[in-house]
Amino acid sequence: MKNFKSKVVIILLFIAVGVLDILKNGNGFLQLFLAALSSIVVFYIPLLEFKLKKIPYIVLLFTNIAVFAVTYASYRVLLINMLFLSYLIWYKITPRLLHYKSFLPITFLISFISVYTASFLNFSVPLFLFVFYPIYVSGFITHLHNMVKTKKVWGFVIFNALLSGFALVVIIYKILEKSILGNILFLNFEKLGTVTAVYLPFIALLFAWFAVSVNLLLYLPVQKFVKSKASFELTAYTKPVYNFIMFLSVVSLSTFICELSIRQNLLSTLHDILEPNLLFNILLLASIYLFLISLIGKGISNIIIALLTIFLAIANYIKFTYFEEPFYPWDIYLIKNLIGISKNYLNIPILISVLISLAVIIFMVIRFRKAVGRYLKPRISLIFIPFAAILFLLNVNVLTHSSLSTQIGIQKSWYIGRSEILANGMLAQNYFYLDDLDKYLHPKPKDYSQDKILAVDKKYEMPESQAVSTGTSKTVEKPNVVVIMSESYWDLTKLSGIKFSKDIAENVHKYQKGELAPPAIGGGTANTEFEALTGMSMYFMSPGIITYNAYLRTETPSIATVFKNNGYSTTAIHPNSGWFYNRDKVYPYFGFDKFIDVTGFNMTTETKGPHISDDALVNKILNVLDSSEEPSFIFAVSMENHDPFNDKYSDGEFDVSIESDQLDESQKEIVKGYAQGIYDADQSLGKLIDALGKSDKPTLLYFFGDHAPRLGTLDDYYKIYDKLAVENKSETEQKLGELKYYTTPLVTWSNYTETRSFSKIISPSHISYEVLKDAGVKYPNYFNILTQLEAEYPVMHLKGTDLVNPDDELIQDYQLIQYDLLFGKKYLKDIKATN
Missing domain, CATH: 3.40.720.10 (Alkaline Phosphatase, subunit A)
Known part of the structure; x- marks a missing residue:
């Protein structure tokens, strides 16, 4: 595609999306169509290879900033202006950052975090610059090298296009009735609120993933491979994509399993998992998981998340099945009692299954101990800590402000039990448990003192005239009491x-x-x-x-x-x-x-x-009564x-x-x-x-x-x-x-x-x-x-x-x-x- 005709097509698309944006009537699906066309322009715009000198660049940059300032003041950000302004910024910073190994996944994180953060602001922030940047970087990397069109490449691209497309369709279907689709160009936010804040980061993430996948799929048939030392290496995409898919899978699957353990119904859990309350729980776990990865690496982090998930799922399943209530943090005192309870419900098939599973795990660990050692080797990635911190603080902000949390159906309640954890989700509700732990530990009442207690005792002293009771007044000896x-x-x-x-x-x-x-x-x-x-x-x-x-x-x-x-x-x-x-x-x-x-x-x-x-x-009671010389x-x-x-x-x-x-x-x-x-x-x-x-x-x-x-x-x-x-x-x-x-x-x-x-x-x-x-x-x-x-x-x-x-x-x-x-x-x- 590196020819004059290709550049003309890109420029025409560039103009077309700008015109459609000016003429559009605000329809959400038209916004989606414009976002798709914009993604093509952004992916292929590095092919234009403008050689801007310092003075023309500064003129173009400030001209676009001026246009942006005028239109923003009138509550209307133009897509063509944002496209050009974004390109001018991306054009300068991308070559300087490309040598960092984590640069591509970080662009997706920046997109995700910026959308989530902006959703809580009291004013509209055009986020096109951040949301579409991962698409631009992916296009830049692709056009920088020559791509070998092997079956492996085709399979990789098709897999990503199908998976990301499916995920995007599912979440768009989920938000159709929530009037969020109109924000998908990320130019002018409409109907801000916690529901928007929860859904839009995922939409931005999935849209960028889908856009990159589809544009790569469109790029392959027309790519002419030229033998060169700079030939494209598939690992430039496969590793970050694998990490991205694994990250989403871990937080989503863990949340799903925990929610399944309290709902105990697969269809109900599938229906609820993309509701705003549970999507927020995924966000909450994502911040914790990102922190762990930053400090100790993926291997140990995955083990921790897996053990936490298994523990919470089993504990909640048992509590809901037999006590109609969730697992509480203070239930840790009951762990030894679960062994006694389980004896009544265990059977031979369950015991055999558990023993076989343990044996298989032990064998695999011993057999592949070197690989396990490499997998569990701590790897610190401090660059992700700021993102984890921002994400966690934003989540806590929602949980601590009822005006935000109630919008997504999450609310702290004085009474905690089945309905509360079902409404809030397991992780959010456990946050409330831990946040209020001092209340469960029974703090001292304000008026508690020895004098107050003595006064209360005196208040309920029975008058001597009423102190004669029925027991000893009618019998010489003290009665046995059973x-x-x-x-x-x-x-x-x-x-x-x-x-x-x-x-x-x-x-x-x-x-x-x-x-x-x-x-x-x-x-x-x-x-x-x-x-x-x-x-x-x-x-x-x-x-x-x-x-x-x-x-x-x-x-x-x-x-x-x-x-x-x-x-x-x-x-x-x-x-x-x-x-x-x-x-x-x-x-x-x-x-x-x-x-x-x-x-x-x-x-x-x-x-x-x-x-x-x-x-x-009863026989034992009678024996104790018969054998006691004292009243019993x-x-x-x-x-x-x-x-x-x-x-x-x-x-x-x-x-x-x-x-x-x-x-x-x-x-x-x-x-x-x-x-x-x-x-x-x-x-x-x-x-x-x-x-x-x-x-x-x-x-x-x-x-x-x-x-x-x-x-x-x-x-x-x-x-x-x-x-x-x-x-x-x-x-x-x-x-x-x-x-x-x-x-x-x-x-x-x-x-x-x-x-x-x-x-x-x-x-x-x-x-x-x-x-x-x-x-x-x-x-x-x-x-x-x-x-x-x-x-x-x-x-x-x-x-x-x-x-x-x-x-x-x-x-x-x-x-x-x-x-x-x-x-x-x-x-x-x-x-x-x-x-």
Whole structure:
């Protein structure tokens, strides 16, 4: 093409795009057409080979600057003016920079960063000079050498044209309804905003890549190869293109995998990945990845990104599947518990697959250790650090200014959970987690002091005339107290459309005195346990926190402490591994003298299904009561009814069958397994009540479910509940809304006195006060606050924040009490019990 006719064609195209630009009506597709023609002019303009002397060059430059200043002042930048002005600048700087190895990829970075930066400015900045520069440099390099037209060259060019074209078409299709296409000439920005800021850098990047690829494809058929030492080397393009494709692939694929782990639906993730919120997450990861590459090279950076992706994906998949919430940074305390949980869900094929994968990885590392060593060798590229820094700071600017982030659907929320991470994307939401980490670490309240705590304690001291309780006033001896928290116990008979061969909740229905609204669903047993034992509330905790793992590291008062101070022997029983949820450490902090975990049972003779049976648990409770010379406080957490419920029992272990035309076969299997567990728990409760009823020892018994069950996947569970659940009057009257999924039965019973019935659904925290009051023991004043809280706020729940007034002095006192006992100096712990 290096001839007079070629130059004439370029000049005519140059004039044509200028005229079309002046006459255009602002149509986005016409803008796209003009951008395509401009890319051809820019790619081939080095062929003109103007030999401008110093004076003519300066005249042309300042003339074009003057024209630009006039048109810019009238809010209209002319394409022909910008083409000429850009060429005059490129003409001078390019030969001086071409010898730098990273020059070509840096031009693409400059294009990308400049568009992203300009999008946040309050005035329009013509970016043609930066966006089209990579095209000019590519043309300059191409025309500088002679190209050998081998199959490899043809294949390389066609591959890039198809890949870049596909990517460009996809993103243009995604933005058609967003009125962004009108900016594709990068002369006069229209409708500036965060959505524009997120999409335009990618459009600029993909357009430049596509323009270079297509122009190379057009150039090949007419290129005349002349033997020369300056013949074209394909590596001048292949290496930067490979690096470019790999960079985009790593950040895009990593983001996609993370989002797939929380959406758990391939089509949904494919649909969402180019939405502005997730595209922003790609931008955020790109800045981090670019920093890593700058400091330690691509090899180690890829390993870090891969490990981070795998960790977040697996952690979020597990949390969403089994707890309906995302992985939180403070969940790192739960890592060891995941091993215990996974035992219930692992199978031989999964274990074999994992072992084979590990073996293959180890073999490959050993077999190709030299190549691996070269790949992981650190390579510092400080030239990319400024770009990474600018990109990261721009991303942080969006995240810290809600006026910007809300435009793309990203917003920091007080409540964090499923909906927030789905809306914000995994990386953006984790940024919010880390940014607010001090809040999750519970900073000291402004008015916290010893004097304030003592005043609060005095405020809730019960008058002496009211301090006589029902327990000791009616008996000479102190009563035994047994509290059973039944794993996943929920009243399955509340579902319509299911027939049971037996009354699976006969005893619960007979002795039930109320309902609870536990802080968790489908899991998080320890948090319900925490509320019931301490009288404190998860309402003041950050979502996702397991208090046993995250906070309890020192002696913390509980009702076990109170009973111990009243001369009781205190025993905790849970037939699971003692380390799970740190119970082996937490229970001594709570004042338990003894903890019987799974090692205190016989796994051969005392199991039903994979776990220790509820019947064996009741036998253990009775043995502890019989063997103790002191009055006993026993807190027992059952294990038999832990999920999964399908394929849990052998045929000979079933006492219950079900019928339903509302459930499919898979759901029937799950419900049948769950119903058997409910039946066993209920029968064991009946057995315990019968035994205690025959005893001369006064005893109080409390039984409740720790949380509602996971009946299949969480989606299936909600579908079953919505479809089959009968409306609960109390749930409706208390306006619990979503908390209807959380309620579990509460049974209270005694062999020597009447126990109270609860007219309202309550939080588990209220059980602690009820137990202490019924037992007639002396307890600290702060427990009395629960009486007023039950009257004003019977349910305090993170998913029912509208049920609580945080400005109420009662709530603020409750929060101060909880802060002192958990995070403060524990002034209340040393105050003598007076009630």
